[in-house]
Amino acid sequence: MAQSNNSIKKILTVAFALCIVCSIIVSTAAVALRSKQQFNQELDRKTNILEVANLYESGMDVNETYESMITPRVVNLETGEYSAEHDPDTYNAFESRRDPAASRTLSGERDPAGLTRVEKYSTVYLVGDPDDPEQIILPIRGQGLWGLMRGFLSVEGDGNTIVGITYYEHAETPGLGGEVNNPRWQAQWEGKEIFDEQGELDPAIRLVKGGASGETEVDALSGATLTSNGVTNMLQFWLSPEGFGDYLARFREGTSQAETQGADVELESEGA
DSSP: OOOTTOOOHHHHHHHHHHHHHHHHHHHHEEEEEEEEEHHHHHHHHHHHHHTTTTTOOOOOOHHHHHHHHHHEEEEETTTTEOOOOOOTTOOOOOHHHHHHHEEEEEGGGGGTTTTTTEEEEEEEEEOOOTTTSSSSEEEEOOOOOEEEEEEEEEEETSBEEEEEEEEEEEEOOOTTTTGGGGGHHHHHGTEEEESSOOSSSOOOOOEETTTTOOOTTTOTTTHHHHHHHHHHHHHHOOOOOTTTTTHHHHHHTTOOOHHHHHHHHHHHHOOO
């Protein structure tokens, strides 16, 4: 006797078959589109790097411009020196933070950006001659109001003067904290200085309410105090000796990148 279309067994059988078919379709699509997704993610990363360096123009060949203008280098955050331990074209510092052997724990005053763990090596991007770069582009991240904010900060070759800042990932409130992507707010950063005249390793750059007046001050985001604090905190971390502070100090002290690279090669030779 034929089963009723409303029977529990028939309903479950159809539902199970539908789930299997949908799973196969979704899995196939995910595998087939993976290379395309990776290509688009890489293109977006390169575009953001060119944008923060004021090199991006609509309609340009992003890959060609990136290859001709940008040189990635892996930096040991504990020493501020370049490292040959990782390939800068494939190394993923953000993923490395998950590996206890490739990262370190942060807590208390050592973690103003709310990161908990940070990688031991990170990738920087040099504009122009890598031995005497026009700009140094640093990856930055930290907690905002609703979650992690990730972006880039570009600094002139003097290791102190800011060229630009951009955020490519955040969950801040549109119209408030989301204004970190507003070109008018980002334009304020150009020419600002990271360190004050004292020349200390601790960065002085910060967001302030009521109108910035100094060379190390930028207007806070209106109505977004916690997001503004998050921006200040992440810069305080990444530009300090805990982050890229020791690396940037080499540029401020006039140490050429050739000397920095040579020091690494010499150390590797001694180790051999």
